Amino acid sequence: MEEEVKLFRTWSSPFALRIVWALKLKGIEYETIFEDIANKTPLLLQYNPVYKKVPVLIHNEKPISESLVILEYIEETWKQTPSLLPEDPYEKAMARFWAKFADDKLMPSVWQVFLKQGKEQEEAIAPAIENLKFLEEELKGKKFFGGESIGFLDLTLGWMANLVSVLEEVTGLKLIDEENFPLLSAWMENFSDHPIIEENWPPHDKLVTKFQAIREAYLAAAAPK
Numbered sequence: 001m002e003e004e005v006k007l008f009r010t011w012s013s014p015f016a017l018r019i020v021w022a023l024k025l026k027g028i029e030y031e032t033i034f035e036d037i038a039n040k041t042p043l044l045l046q047y048n049p050v051y052k053k054v055p056v057l058i059h060n061e062k063p064i065s066e067s068l069v070i071l072e073y074i075e076e077t078w079k080q081t082p083s084l085l086p087e088d089p090y091e092k093a094m095a096r097f098w099a100k101f102a103d104d105k106l107m108p109s110v111w112q113v114f115l116k117q118g119k120e121q122e123e124a125i126a127p128a129i130e131n132l133k134f135l136e137e138e139l140k141g142k143k144f145f146g147g148e149s150i151g152f153l154d155l156t157l158g159w160m161a162n163l164v165s166v167l168e169e170v171t172g173l174k175l176i177d178e179e180n181f182p183l184l185s186a187w188m189e190n191f192s193d194h195p196i197i198e199e200n201w202p203p204h205d206k207l208v209t210k211f212q213a214i215r216e217a218y219l220a221a222a223a224p225k
Contacts (some may be wrong), residue, residue, distance in 0.1 A: 002059070002062060003059070004031075004056040004058070004059070004060050005023070005028060005029065005030035005031070005057070005059055006030060006031045006032075006033055006057070007019055007020070007023070007030050007031070007032050007033065007055060007056075007057055007058075008033045008035055008043075008044055008047065008048075008054050008056040008057075008058070009032060009033070009035065009054045009055050009056060010034065010035055010036070010037055010054055011034060011202055011206075012202050012206075012207060012210060013054055013055065013158035014158070014163055015054070015055055015067040016054050016055035016067070016068045017073060017158065017159070017200065018070075018155045018156060018158060019055045019057060019067060019070050019071070019074070020023060020200050021150075021155050021196060021197060021200060022070075022071055022075075022084060022132075022155055023074065024075045024196045024199075024200065025082055025084075025150065025196055026074060026082070027073045027080065028074070028078055028175060029118075030096065030152070033053055034224055037053065037054070040052060044056065047063035047065075048063065048065045048096075050065070051066070053065075055067055055070060057070045057073065057074075058078065059073075067156075068096075068100075068103070068156065069098055071084060071152055071155060071156070073087070074153075075152070082149055082150070083151070083152070084146075084151050084152040084153065084155065085152045086146070086147075086151070092129075095145070095146070095151065095152045095153045096152075098135075098138060098145070098153050099152060099153055099156040099157075100156050100157050101131075101134070102135075102153075103156070104129055106128075106131045106132070106135070106157075107159070107225070109124070109127045109128040109131050110128050110131075110160075110164070110167070111126070112124040112127075112177070113125055113128050113167075113171070113173070114126050114167045114170065114171060114176065114211070114215060114217060115218050117171075117219060121171075121173070124191055125173075125175075128175065129175075129180075132175075132176065132181060132184065133181075135157070135184060136181050136182075136183050136184050139184065139187055140182040140183065142155060143186075143187070143190055144187065144190065144191070145157065145187070150191065150194060154187075154191060158177075158197065159186075160188060160193060161187075161189075161191045161192045161197070162192065162201050162202075162204075162207075163207070164188075165204075167207055167211060167213055169190040169208055170208060170211050170212050170215055171215070176188070
């Protein structure tokens with residue numbers, strides 16, 4: 001039976017991009033359905049009634065939501081190389097632990113730096129730096145978080161290799177530099193240089209324009225009336 005694989009995504013979602021990379025790395029053919037989050041289609045709401053957001057992977061009419069869940073589904077369904085998760089149970093658990101840390105702690109802390117200005121931004125930098133230092137430590141002796149090749153945690157953290165530079169450009173603030181984060185800086189370069197990763201980045205200028213608008217709208221709404 002011919003497999004049917006579809007991916008509901010937006011052009012800029014870093015969560016959906018994880019799935020694009022995973023499918024491409026595994027060589028899985030799929031159809032892309034682009035969504036406008038401001039005007040969601042009935043199909044998206046049907047397939048993801050709980051969260052009503054992308055990404056959603058449809059495999060033979062079965063919907064799977066939430067990017068980390070989808071990554072594990074891809075790994076368990078399509079056994080071909082590259083393997084995204086290690087075989088060793090402890091290493092697999094650690095990859096899942098750091099992926100959850102990335103989404104629950106790291107991403108929100110970086111986002112806070114981006115959304116603040118002045119004294120509030122200065123206060124937001126410390127927790128973001130602390131979280132980045134955990135990842136710097138985790139990279140010791142490794143080219144990728146997955147070892148010598150891109151894996152589950154690399155895909156989870158892949159947004160950093162592109163979006164951090166966008167946020168730095170928008171704010172004029174340097175968050176990750178080679179002096180303070182030599183391993184993270186090298187990882188971002190190695191990750192970005194992989195042909196499949198490089199081919200599927202959203203347009204940089206378009207991202208800058210989008211996040212500039214988001215930041216300006218947030219700051220305007222937060223300003224004293």
